[in-house]
Amino acid sequence: MRGEGGTRRIVVIGGGIAGLATAALLARDGHSVDLVEARDAFGGRAGTWEQDGFRFDTGPSWYLMPDVFERFFGLLGTSAAAELDLRQLDPAYRVFFEPDSGPSGGTGSPPAPPSAAHAERDPIDISAQTATNVERFEAVEPGAGRALERYLASARDTYDVALRRFLYTSFTSISPFLHADVVRRAHRLVPLLLGSLERFVARRFREPRLRQILGYPAVFLGSSPDRAPSLYHLMSAMDLTGGVLYPQGGFGHLMDVLVRLARENGVRLHAHTAATEILTETDRGHRGRGRGRRARTTGVRVRDQTPGGGSERVLPADVLVSTADLHHSETTLLPRELQTYPESWWDRRTSGPGGVLVMLGVRGSLPELAHHSLFFTRDWPANFAAIAGGTVPDPASAYVCRPSATDASVAPAGHENLFILVPVPADPGLGHGGTDGGGDPAIESIAEAAIEQVSQWAGVPDLTERIVVRRTVGPADFAEDLGAWRGGILGPAHTLAQSAFFRAGNASKRVAGLYYAGAGTLPGIGLPMCLISAELVQQRLREALR
Template sequence: MSKTVSIIGSGFASLAAASYLAKDGYKVSVYEKNADLGGRARQLKKEGFTFDMGPSWYWMPDVFERFFADFNKAPSDYYKLEKLKPAYKVFFEAGKSITIEDTLEKIYLAFEEEEKGSSKKLKKFIDQAQSNYNIAIKDLVYRPGVSPIELITPATIKKIGQFFGTIAGDVRKEFKNKNLVQILEFPVLFLGAKPSDTPSFYSFMNYADFGLGTWHPQGGMNKVIQAMISLAKSLGVEFFTNASVEKINVSKGKAESISVEGRKIPSDIILAGADYHHSETLLEPKYRQYSEKYWAKKTFAPSSLLFYVGFSKKIDNIEHHNLFFDVDFEAHAQDIYDSPKWPNEPLFYANFTSVTDNTTAPENCENGFFLIPLAPGLEDTEELREEYFEKIITRFEKLTNQEVRKYVIFKESFCVNDFIKDYNSYKGNAYGMANTLLQTAFLRPKLMSSKVKGLFFTGQLTVPGPGVPPALISGKLVSGLIHKEFTI
């Protein structure tokens, strides 16, 4: 008889694990507290507009291909993928902007135009980043973080110095132009920490950016979620929405069931794909691995203030993805990591999928997704949200040289309080736990509980870390551990 697995949450990691476990012969059920599946990757649909509510960058296409290939499938079996040309645009002060194109050759030219001699330095930097990518993504990140020995390979021994240097140190040693420095430091922000706290080895993110490019699944990132749901269902996985898990029940040191809306659901194995901190609060205190002091000392990735805006006209001078680095990068980073507070002048990001995908907005309209990174745990009020929308939309109009306010049809926001309410997110963080040196691999919260047999965890607070591709990998890693412990 098949062993039963109950999975809490339906984000990328949970969905990946569900398919791997079902493929291995387990009877899998997924319980999602919200009305829609997908975790942070849900969609908002309103008045003909479609918005991805969370993840909006499709990087590392090889990780997606590897996931689907494990089931003899390909992304193209489920969704249409387009490489963005250009990848994104970066706005700086005084109306300056740099466009990052879709090939390394074009990017080298853009750097050379900005700083003479920088293209040769960039090529050397990217060659190193590609080497790191090949080691990291093709090997290291597919290890379950059980032991430090996992990190010791002939390839990593040669790279040992890169675990003690920093991205900021490496970039600033070679590049003097402030704008180029910010572009090169930007990709590691996906890892949730400052470039000055991120090990040099993580330059593989720069290869993911420049070398592999930025992609878009037609219809939005949620199309990937729908593909994973379809795959899981074809393997026999059952899904339950509006099913909030209230407790993980333990008997004689073994996870035996979950309580959902007052009903006990027996299970041989329980996999928590919800926020790790929250998942442990579903246990009696004696069964929790990590104390409140533990979580309080950890470096968490930022939260975000998000706006979903429908515009009644096409917007000029923008690309699909746009970064606004026209204010002090260091000051905003300090307001997130060093002395948490609402930033005086925030950097922000805006995407308009309707620039390249006409399925996401009505004709002659634009869908705007705006994101301001914030420290987790901040006070969150409607007044603050409105104040910061005014700040960024004023700068947006100035930097893109147009008026857009009067074309706003509607505006919805999402911030700290919503991350807590909708995702039980620790302090309302948006991306999980940062990948600093002391929060990498085996130093992150474990995939397998050390106190409760049959209880496992997956997602952005455990290995490999924050981001969509790492979430897919996390689901694979935990399913492998489960299969090792409970071979059918």
């Protein structure tokens, strides 16, 4: 199976962003690459759904860390500018706050001054311009403008060192920790890793709304401000200093670009092809019965998923890269004795949240909403505690995307496209979604509450009457359609024990030639992280073939 000149026959499992990116990079290195995807379309969590002229992105919708995208495209001989029509969003996003007053603002802080009683019900726009955000913070809390400048300076410095030393490494040695710029910052980086984002923010800002804005990035990481390390304040260097971008055509178009680039670099793409078993043989190089590799990859067994299909075949391979959900890859595709991360390992891990997705086609315009809008409840600790404890928050914080504010192609003329995400427990038992209110009762009830929340908080009293298309998705859909661990929408949460070098590794310890990419492994959750995970596999394979 070994090709000439050091090339290998490689099979990549999973056609999401990590799979497409990994396959394209390895094919560009000269390897013979096949990619198998169980579903009929590529994109994974970054999928699309269309009905009656509306086109919805069913997953990621924030284009952050543009330097990571630029680096990835550069590895394939192109650029983001050549492949995407990126638009700057301003406001980057709008934040709505629960209108009812409460004793503490839900962040453990003292009550807001009486003079701010009316203002605290008004939304806050986060600008693409840093100076504007400094002014808005100052207007909400005297002194917060200067505090934000210091906060963002720390965020930028931390982001820069993370990008240079920690994100593009598989932590196979201690060298990332020995660089001079890391050593110089050790006195600051260690406390950032050990303390929570919630406390880090609270020491610098009193106003509950500002704390929520700065703590919200933890949700992007599948975590909460009280569990995410304060190191992740670096994420504010993205949305508060450089704004947020949007690729015209949506994130489905981004996936189309990756499919084309994979094919252009020689990848053979197989949709409707489900991996059912990772095949191995005894590794003759393994000695002893202790820990370590006991086998090496020989290929993958796949099943035809086309209607009326069901036949199985074997794709031989020197190297396998699974970008499917890591829990599924380990506990379903491998026998117990060859699992690096068996079920007992997952029992000790923390999942990110599940989610109820609500896709709405709405008649008329919705200027009350920005392209991205966040709806924050006052009692945040209760909101996050409910999710962690397995119950649906009431009321629940939510995220709303209105891509039709920027992209006319996602909705018919005279209509708007709305995508609502309500974080809920990662529990497939909550049920499935459906179209036109036909999902399971718990999912539809959550959707109804979210629609009413947007209607009331954003001042759109007739929102329900204007809905012409509706579809919901629940945790059971994520579990069944994507093999998502516990039905989560993101993957393992970025708690301290699941971040950086503590996160699951990207190479099997039991099977030689088996690698992993995607949100479950290094460096973590999010589209940019998945692109980095693809490059990490490319780096490891290059090192293995030297």
